[in-house]
Amino acid sequence: MLMISQADIRSDWWRGAVIYQVYPRSFQDTTGDGIGDIKGITGRLGHIASLGVDAIWLSPFFTSPMADMGYDVSDYCNVDPMFGTLADFDEMMTEAHRLGLKVIIDQVISHTSDQHPWFIESRSSRTNPKADWFVWADPKPDGTAPTNWLSIFGGPGWEWDGVRKQYYMHNFLISQPDLNFHNPDVQDAMLDTVKFWLDRGVDGFRLDTVNYYFHDKQLRNNPPMVYDTDGAGMETDTNPYSMQNHLYDKTQPENIDFLKRFRALLDSYEGRASVGEVGDGPRSLNTLALYTTGNDKLHMCYTFDLLGPAFDAGYIRKVMQTVLDTVVNGWVCWAFSNHDVIRHVTRFIESPQEQDRVAKISATLIATLRGSICLYQGEELGLTEAELAFEDLRDPYGIRFWPAFKGRDGCRTPMVWESAKPHAGFTEGARTWLPVPKEHAARAVDAQEKLADSVLAHYRATIAFRKSHAALIDGDMTFLDTNQDLLAFVREKGGEKLLFVFNLTREPQNFTLPKRLGDVMPVNLPGFSSKLEGGIVKLDAIDVFCARV
Known part of the structure; x- marks a missing residue:
């Protein structure tokens, strides 16, 4: 295998890059506990490199109570024992760089776990040094929450705390309190955690919920979402979160100055990059343009515009043309699948017979769009969404909205490596944290390696085609x-x-x-x-x- 020196890769390597997302829990287990780990990622980096991608993006592996599968961080500067150690991470970094792969890690800085020492101190009183590190507010005279803001995970976006006798804000789980980015000390502390990983050699950061950092200081209520009179544009979601126009609980103008501070820190290191996740409803592409234009904020962003059910020419052209018209000198990163949405093959196919054909053409399409691209583990095998029973669910979002919504576990099932082995080679243990579907095992890496016309072979050939044509890079x-x-x-x-x-x-x-x-x-x-x-x-x-x- 060709080894690529990091010195040979241009500083703007991220522009037009192909990034492979690894969900650590589900990639490879080496301890037999049925949960993936960092040593497992290291052992399988050869497969990722064989695809011809430029970088890997690791979903969170930080110390966490795992209420939201690691997106509730209790220590930003350590590895959760479930996944291994910092030494394991360093070994993984060394091997990735040896194979010519950049490493991007997930930074979840809009909120922490309620077990983080910062929050434990903050909730202890109204006068402690970190009293203003989270979003606290008094109740209304009738005892109700300060605003009508909602949580994406269901219910109010505020939780009462009996010690402080105040509410705290949470955009997600109750156990994920939102940080107060209006406090400069919070910004400084967060940038210090970023610097910790920069000093360990990481090449970039994926910023989770990047437009959620700031809230409206005046605590104004969100207005209702107004749809066309015929209902056009109205979401069929079971979550009432979509019924509000989120003007005040996210996407505040103060975010721009923080993103500039973040970019300045990255620019003080050589060849680092950032990609932000923008969830802003119908305004997402405009927010993307705002956050990436000017060469002084984020390097690139992605939205959910191609992560939905639409897979037709008119819709894709509309989305792409909007980007071409609004993103002046910024950059976009596209994906059809990730750890939060139903796998795109399931979303796009009309019958099981066209599974491979749709998997292949979607790979070709995303490889020819203008922008960088993210591939999600298993899509190179053409995997569909797993059908899981309620008792198998681990995702709090899915459990909360079952049965109307089945959650995100169906796209998070373990990676399949060896079709004939128990659990498709993911673990040698007796159990896996999520089941491995039989139909996935049949499409394992070793089974597709033997077929010249497999989806896996197509991904390798398509990525090579993209990289051989400068017009497709940028x-x-x-x-x-x-x-x-x-x-x-x-x-x-x-x-x-x-x-x-x-x-x-x-x-x-x-x-x-x-x-x-x-x-x-x-x-x-x-x-x-x-x-x-x-x-x-x-x-x-x-x-x-x-x-x-």
């Missing part, structure tokens, strides 16, 4: 007019121009090449074989055409 993107069934665009950089035409429908489609394109030369695209006949592209169902213009 080139311009221009859409061509089509009917609403087809998605056609040109990617261009320097003297290279590549045309792509996607048919995401279940019917054959034709596309007449515009005369202004001049002569085109078809390019072999991994996994697809559409035809060009007399200036007309002949596309099968779920198909794509590529040509050099």
